[in-house]
Amino acid sequence: MGMRFILRACTTIMVILSAFVLLGIPASAANPGDLIINEIMNNPNSVADQDGEWFELYNPTVSAIDINGWTIQDNDIDSHVINNGGPLVIPAGGYLVLGNNADTTTNGGVAVDYDYGSSWFLSNAEDEIILLDDSLNEIDRVEYDNGLSFPDPTGSSMALNNPGLDNNIGVNWSISATLYGDGDYGTPGTTNVINAVINEIMKDPNAVADQDGEWFELFNAGSVGVDINGWTFKDEDANSHEIVNGGPLLIPAGGYLVLGVNGTMPVNGGVAVDYVYPRTEFALANADDEIILLNGTMEVDRVEYDDGITFPDPTGASMVLRDPGLDNNIGVNWGIASTAYGDGDYGTPGMINDCLILTPIYDIQYTADPGGDSPYEGQEVATQGIVTAVLDGGNNVFIQDGIGPWSGLHLYQPSGVISVGDRIEVKGEIIEYYGLTEIVGGIVTIFSSGNPLPASEILPTGSVSQEQWESVLVKVENVLVTSADMGYGEWGVNDGSGEVVIDDLEYYAYDPSDGDLLIYVQGLLYYSYSSFKIEPRDDSDILQAIVINEFSASTTGTDVEYVEIFGGPTTDYSSFTILEIEGDGSSVGTIDEVITLGLTDASGFYLAGLPPNSLENGTITLLLVEGFTGVLGTDLDTDDNGILDVTPWNLIVDSVAVDDGGTVYSPVSLGPNYDGLSPFAPGGASRIPDGYDTDSATDWIRNDFDLYGIPGYTGTPQPGEAMNTPNTSNIFAAPTALIDIEKSTSGDDADTPPGPSIPVGDPVTWTYVVRNNGTVPLTDVTVYDDQGVVVTCPINTLAAGESMSCTATGTAVAGQYANLGTVEAKYNDDTVSDTDPSHYFGAVPPVEPPIEVGGHIYSTNRINLLIPVITGAALIATWAIILIRRRRIQE
Known part of the structure; x- marks a missing residue:
């Protein structure tokens, strides 16, 4: 592909008016989660509980919140209504400490913002903190559990690891390690210290062997250093190592610490390791594994990577956490390092990670x-x-x-x-x-690789071309090709809701023709040259409609039985099944025959040849279904009322019934004399031309009962009957003149009102697809319209099976419009004809009201350009119009 050139522009006409509006914005009420119970000191050590208990609230919103008049309580009888004698405000993004003693000389040295005294206390075992607003709506709650899942410290606060985590889940809390006041640990009124975050993992180095080059990195997001000497890291199996550094092992505030299996840089790939652990005690698997960081028995952090299912799975590069504030046990929050270090592997040991935060x-x-x-x-x-x-x-x-x-x-x-x-x-x-x-x-x-694809969005054709579906996998179903050649490889389909364009950015063999019925078209919604279009990826994204095209169930002598299917050439229809449903006697509604389809031939035919007497000679229904899950012998009409109440399939694609006085299960029923040719129901029938389908009995031509067309049978061909032609194109048994017309309005079939909505005054295009459906050539082919519309056709003769497209144009008028297209043709001295209606609705655009500016009245047109209306005295106006022209050129 050549270079792409971009010129950005557009034409803009601006008329600038000035106005000032003063808005009053009321304060918002608090909602659940607007305040977070963020830190709890339930068991101080430096002072007695009755002097040193406190808890901290955090406001993650962008607005200050006043909690005066709110309630704190537990699940028992403890309750306290906050009475500050005035507002008690927690600023946006700020903290507020509530305690039982505000005297820093006796409470252990904590600055308490609100003293609730002895009316409420925190149990050292299990208890609850429930925060209610002044209407007693619950805003937040924490239910700690005496160490079952929450920390249970003495002399240290419980600190929420991240305000974005669920604070009623114990593992989301840690034991504070930041010294304050008289010797207890906590961060009252400030950001909690995240003791350590597993921030980067090199599990599979490439420059050196795993036993020399594995390492992982911890990050300290707190404001003071954290000593991890004596901590433990382990996995869920037998690997475990207790950190014994012979002294403090400090992660500096806002800093990093690297732990690895080898501290010698010429051997370990060139990484500066701060602490070396033996690989015999802890090794990082290349597939799935865990790193669990413990402070005593309390879990501080955990990462469970999963062999590339959701986490990255690099070789020769580390996994890097996109941001230390993200949940590091969610795979999507990790990326792959792209900064080279040492001997050629990629990572940022001991430094800030080089991975962007994901934007969905x-x-x-x-x-x-x-x-x-x-x-x-x-x-x-x-x-x-x-x-x-x-x-x-x-x-x-x-x-x-x-x-x-x-x-x-x-x-x-x-x-x-x-x-x-x-x-x-x-x-x-x-x-x-x-x-x-x-x-x-x-x-x-x-x-x-090999991940399942998202399911296609199934949309009406008229709803596809929207910005929200751009680049999304979309699918339209049961559509008709209405514009086979729109130029540049584009063509259009319509399900009656409006046309959508199909493009050929990628090759596929399917060659559309007007009138083709497709089960579905799917692909990616692309945008180019100012229009949306579906881009099929290959022929599997275009499934031509499949129909029961010919069948033979009852013939002279020993039955010659078969069912022929017609669809796309060389197309796999193995997900489709033909079912024969009994229509007579006590077995009415029972599946008597199950035929699974396969690959069509190069002409689109699939023939299911059957042994004699496989199909009943009386009343039967043939169903063509997709996704059949039933079995032979299933009764689909359990109450024998003529309605299928058992439907073990996804979709009925086509159906036809022979009605010999029994029960049928298809809207298309071929009974005695249905075609005026015989007092008997047909033993078989054919669609002429192949695939012709309007869901009516007129689609079907009865086959010659005496098997004309089958080798070994002479038959008795009659005018109007079809030849028996299994696995070849259907034709009439005797010369027959037929013609068909399909009319559309601006790409919409519109047989019934209202049809497409077209603005009054806009052009209207009518298309008339005319086909010779007979076996003989037709002459003097003429198309006309009952509203006096002049129709232009390219030719006036049609060979058997030949078709042509005629066109007419007009200008949309207001209201509901209907016209009837008629075609007439001759075979010898006989005239054949057909008609097809079409509709549209002429829409009148709304009239925009005039605008008063500076005492003058203006009207507005469709682009909102103000035009002065001179009424009464002459109006003199000076205009400043800014024109910016933009031209877009696409390759």
Whole structure:
């Protein structure tokens, strides 16, 4: 592919008015979680409990919160209503300490903001702190449990590891190790010290052997140093090591400490290790393993990496935590280091990590403006997703994070070799390429491969072309090809809700024709040249409709029985099944035959030949279903009322019934004389032409009962009957003249009102697809319209099976509009004809009210340019119009 050139511009007309509005904004009430119980001193050591108990509240919101009049209580009888004699405010992002003694000389040296005295106390064993607002709505609660899951310290506070964690889960709390006042430990009124965070892991070095180069790094996010001498790290198996440093092993405030199996830099790959532990006691597995950090028996931190399922799984690079404040036991919060060190491996031992915090695809894509640019345009981001498509030789890659709107992203020429199903991280700048949000030339890291893809979003065709579905895997079902050639490899399909464009960014063999019925089309929603379009990845994303095309159940002599299917050429339909349902006698509604389909031939046919008497000679229904899970002999109509109440399948794709006086289970029923040719129900029938389907009995031509067309049988062909043609194109047994017309309005079939909505005055295009469905050539083919519309056709003769598209144009008028297309043709002296209606609704645009500016009245047009309306005295206006022209050029 050649270079891409970008010129950004647009035409903007600005008229600037000034106005000032004064807004009054009321204070917001507190909601659950707006205040967090963040630290608890329930058992001081330097002073007695009745003097030194306290707890701390943290306000994570952007607004100050007044807690005067609020209540603190437990699950028993302890309760205290806060009465400060005035506001007791916790500032945004701030802390407030409540205790039973505000005297720093006797309470152990803690600065208490509110003294609740002896009316409420904290048990040393198990207890609760429940915070209620002034309406007694619960804002927060902590229920500690005497050491079962929460810490149970003496002389130290319990400190929440991170305000973003659930503070009613014990493992999210640690024992404070920061000295204050008279010798107890805690951080009252300040940020809790996160004793240590497992911040970086080198589990699989490449420059040296694992036994020499494994290491991991701890980070101290607190404001004072933390001594980890005597702590233990272990895994869930037998590995365990107690840190014995012969003295303090300090992680400095805001600093790092590296622990490794080898401290000799020429041997360990060039990493400066602060503490060496024996690999015989603790080794890091290359697959899945754990690092569990303990302060005594209390768990301080834990990471459980999982062999690339959610965590990165690098070789020769460390896993790096994106930010120490993130939950480090969630895989997506880790990245892969890209900074080389020592002998050539990648990592940042003892230094700040080099990995960006992830920005979800949803955040990158979401915009309240339906056509708006990404809020991250021009910014460097890192994001992750599953690769859903690799198109155009890898130039166009699509990734998706979950399902739903705003979940997809386009990558143009990303680095590396990427495959569908890879879970990747990509770093790069967000740009808007003529309205398509993408990362160009992003740096890709592959975390894992072979992942399941997100399910396609199933949408009406008229709802696909929206910004929220850009780059998302989408699917439209039961659609008709309405515009087979829109130019540049594009074509259109419609399910009746509006046309959507299909493109060919990637090769597929399917060649669309007007009138083709497709079970589904799926692909990635791409945006180029100011329009959305679905990009199928290959032929498996386009499933041509499959129909029961011909069957033979009852014939002269020994029955010759078969069912023929017609669909896409060389297409696997093994998920589809033909069922024969009994319609007579006591077995009505029972599955009498099950036929599993397979691969069609190059012409689209699949033939299921059956032994004689496999199909009943009386009333039967043939169902073509997808996803059959039942078994032969199942009764689908348990109460014999003619309605299927057992449906072991996903979807009925097609059906046809022969009605010989019994019960049928299809809306298409072929009974005695259904076609005016015979007083008997047909023994078999064919669609002519192949695949012709309007869900009516007129789709079916009865086969010659005497087996004309089957080798070894002479038959008795009659005009209007079909030849028996298993596995070949269906044709009439005798010369037959037939013609068909399908009319559409602006790409919409619109047989019933209201049809598409078209603004009054806009152009209307009618398309008339005319087909010779007979066996003889037709002449004098003429198409006309009952509303006087002039129809233009390219030819006036049609060979058997030939079709053509005729067109007409007009201008939309107001209200409901209907017209009828008619085709007439001749075979010898006989005239054949057909009709098809179509509709549209002429929509009148709303009239915008005039605007008064400076005492003058103005009207507005569709682009909101103010136009002066001169009424009465002459109006003299001086205009300053700013024109900015922008032109976009795409390759």
